[in-house]
Amino acid sequence: MTKQTKKKRLIAEDVLHLYAQGERDFRNTNLDGTYFVGADLRGADFSYASLRGADLSNANLTNTDFTGADLTGANLSNTNLTYISIYGADLSDAIITIGNMDVIIKGSVEQIEGERNGQKNKKANRKRTFE
Amino acid sequence: MDKKTKKLTAKELLSRYRKGERDFSHLNLSGLNLKNASLGFAYFTGSNLANANLEGADLELSNFIGADLSGANLKEADLTQADLIGAELKDADLRKADLRGAKLEYAGLFKAKLDDAIIRLGNSDFVIKGKWNRRK
Numbered sequence: 485m486t487k488q489t490k491k492k493r494l495i496a497e498d499v500l501h502l503y504a505q506g507e508r509d510f511r512n513t514n515l516d517g518t519y520f521v522g523a524d525l526r527g528a529d530f531s532y533a534s535l536r537g538a539d540l541s542n543a544n545l546t547n548t549d550f551t552g553a554d555l556t557g558a559n560l561s562n563t564n565l566t567y568i569s570i571y572g573a574d575l576s577d578a579i580i581t582i583g584n585m586d587v588i589i590k591g592s593v594e595q596i597e598g599e600r601n602g603q604k605n606k607k608a609n610r611k612r613t614f615e
Numbered sequence: 616m617d618k619k620t621k622k623l624t625a626k627e628l629l630s631r632y633r634k635g636e637r638d639f640s641h642l643n644l645s646g647l648n649l650k651n652a653s654l655g656f657a658y659f660t661g662s663n664l665a666n667a668n669l670e671g672a673d674l675e676l677s678n679f680i681g682a683d684l685s686g687a688n689l690k691e692a693d694l695t696q697a698d699l700i701g702a703e704l705k706d707a708d709l710r711k712a713d714l715r716g717a718k719l720e721y722a723g724l725f726k727a728k729l730d731d732a733i734i735r736l737g738n739s740d741f742v743i744k745g746k747w748n749r750r751k
Binding site: 585 | 722736
């Protein structure tokens with residue numbers, strides 16, 4: 485048995501219905517190919533969920549958690565990805581918006597681990613010297 | 616003095632930067648060779664940097680709001696936390712550039728090369744290995 489089959493299968497209607505009732509915990513669910521276009525999913529927790537090929541374009545994903553989620557081939561165009569948690573997620577072949585352009589990520593995505601970030605952040609925290 | 620029409624040389628720009636000047640907004644800096652230059656924390660708001668060579672340059676936290684960077688060479692440039700809102704980056708070469716925390720809203724990235732660039736999505740940094748294909 486693979487991990488995939490153990491995940492609870494939900495459809496978009498289930499998620500949106502539960503979300504409307506105040507549920508935010510969708511961890512470890514199977515949401516492959518789900519249609520979430522333009523959906524309000526603020527603050528929802530999709531960590532370790534499978535969202536392969538899901539369409540999340542134009543969705544409101546502020547404070548949404550995709551830690552360790554499988555977003556292979558997912559469409560994330562026109563979503564604001566600034567305020568999400570996405571550590572360890574798989575974004576191969578996903579579509580994301582950068583600037584005015586939708587790009588398809590071809591090939592693998594490599595996460596950069598903490599050390600280099602730490603150095604960077606330290607440097608970035610220097611005081612701006614201009615007025 | 617009319618800042619808009621004044622064209623700086625690379626030497627002049629770097630010398631002014633070393634002396635502590637950080638405001639290089641609304642200047643014509645097109646085509647300048649600024650390879651590996653250290654120009655972080657500076658303002659290039661609305662400046663013309665078209666076809667400039669900024670390969671490997673340190674542009675950390677610099678401000679390029681509304682600047683023209685079309686055709687610029689930004690290979691391996693450090694653009695961490697740079698502000699590129701509304702900047703024109705058409706045909707720019709951003710391969711291996713570090714765009715972590717850079718603001719790219721409304722940036723014109725048509726035909727820009729982004730292979731192996733580092734971007735931040737949410738709380739994590741990613742390198743995109745291989746090609747970035749513009750969506751058809």
